[in-house]
Amino acid sequence: MHEKKPAHRLRTVLQGLLAASLSVLVGLGGVELFLRFVYDPLEPPSGAANAPPNWQASASLYQDDPLLGYRLRPDTQLDFVRQSDGATIAVRTNNLGFRDEVDYVVGLEDDTLRVLLLGDSLVFGAGVPFEQTIGEALERELEARHPDQATEVMNWGVPGFGQEQERLLLEAFDAPAYQPDLILVVITTSNDFGQTLKLNTLADVAGRPPVEEASPRPAEEAPQEEAISLIERIKRVLRHLRSYRLAAVYYNRVLGALGRREVEFSAEAAEASRADLEQLLSYAEAHNLRMAFVLVPPRVLATPLEESYAYERRVYTFYSETLDDLGADWLNLEPVLIDEAAMRDPDRIYWDEVHLTAEGNQIVAQAIADFMENLGTR
Template identity: 25%
Template sequence: MTRTRRLVFALVPVALLLVLGEAAARLLGAEECAPIVPQATGWETMVGDPRYLWKLEPGRTFVSPAGTTRINDVGLRTRLLPTDPKGPDEIRVMVTGDSSVFGWGQPDGMTYAEQLEAELQRNFRGHVFHVVNLGVPGYSTVQTLRLLEDLGWRYQPDLLVVHNIFSDCNIDAFQDEDALALADPDGTPLRRLLHRSRLYCAAWMPWARFQATLNQQPNRVLMPGMPTGPNAAATLEKIDTVIDLSRVPLDDYLDNLDQMRVEADAHGARMVVAPLAQEWDVGVWTMPMDPPRPDQVLPWHPYRQALARWADARGIDRVDLPAAFAAAEGDPRGFFTDQMHPSVRGAQIMAWAVVDHLRAHP
């Protein structure tokens, strides 16, 4: 008997078992594959969303100890709407990122985006500047790319300032592509084919629900949570060996930046990268663990280094925010409200650094 015939005879029982299993699954009413619905229960201003996992609730206003936060009708913390006509002397600047760009702990009127708009207006006379805040808490480059596609480019920005880094390098309970696949299970031809099988779905759905709720707060699904499994072992001492566990692996992060670059060019926008700073950049460490060694690799270090090489190789301007914070006057303990979120003063430092760069590189 030839090898081919032996293989065929070996596969026939397997195929028969699969057919019988599929028939039994349908006869017993096994569930069909379905998307896992993201739920942001209890997360102020946020709602679950299958395309982004979470997003800002449109039209929402809330008051916190820091002041008032208003979300516009398209779900951004910015006054301008994409339908607002662009004036002949108007220059639109768009800033992307996570909660540090959104303005976590900063009241309306004092966010980084608003301070940047005021500084641009003060330093570049003869134009009307509007800064569009595309920052959303927890957003990685994966989510930001989708937000640019759905809303960002409709604003017709002239300048795109990309701050994304911390939510990409963060080691969380999930990686973005895996989580988005749970929310959109039919996203690829292979998944669409598999999901036609009730036998497959009978095994896949319990696993998907387990993954989506792993280490989540009560009544939350597919939201940022506490690392688990191999992620939980990612100590400072080992961070350089587990960087692929980050929400967006480093190579994917660079690919996403490259896609932003291509899209910005297609829409006639200049792109500048300005990776965010955090408290250790100014010698402050409030984490509940010993301070890092001088040569310690922290989660964002490989991303900063790779981003610098990526930008230099493509001629993309780069604003060094960590250096700007390190050189700023005043008590560095007042530059951040916690380990990474800039205070109102910190937002001012960011705005000044971007404007200084644009003045030096018009």
């Protein structure tokens, strides 16, 4: 048997490489055509940019406040239309301007257990009827566990508030006078991080005035273009391909999910957020009040390949580590909200990126009740 000549073997190898290369190119071309004309997961759905917000705030619900910037208007009743499904949500505020069906009065009757919930629109109950809010679900849960114990959960949630405004709220309404057995600060980590750097105003929550058109800026001299490397020139060409863009995006998302991707994290926002937590704890200590914190993870923590996952994970970790460092009592809701529920079906738990459905609020209430038992709250 004659051995193949080296030239023949080389030709066979080259033909194989050429066939493989053509197959890869045809496959990539098919993927590119599919992404351009059939479905691209990075493209927003048609009309998404003009979709109305899920929760439309109304100016009639708020009023100016010299200390807080704004507050909920007392003794107000109105209806909201939830944009996600058109459901009508009735909202009523009590004598103090908090979302509740009953008024809050100073002093306790008998041996009432009183819990004060601080928070933003999540505690307020954006997008759900009053009976499905965290406060009401918690009150029912505590009453079911301790039927002989009178219980009152006060909902001091105000949409748009961060921890600085929540501390001011405790001062403005003289929280110690209500003798709460426990103050629970519910932190929506996705919203609250660095809130002190830019406190929300009445215009932010009740509708912004029209933005005036900016006057044209004088033309600036175009900067001289630096020398571009060959690799960067190739990347610029590849970025026009949707298949390349998709691969690059998901490569970065996988790194983020594995915790191996650097994310921009504001040291100034971290410092301000820590200071807010310290001041809340100082207020509680000065007034002999027991305070604990509840961390609510955003929906994106259930979808590690989303673009914002790495950043939101970093923020959530910041709050966890900071509360540990401050020696605060705090409840981590990620195991029950994300690991045990939202990982399977996020739409059942969240109705947008941060707000919870009735089922999500019930899960939170049960977890808080367990947490309170561990704290030894009577």
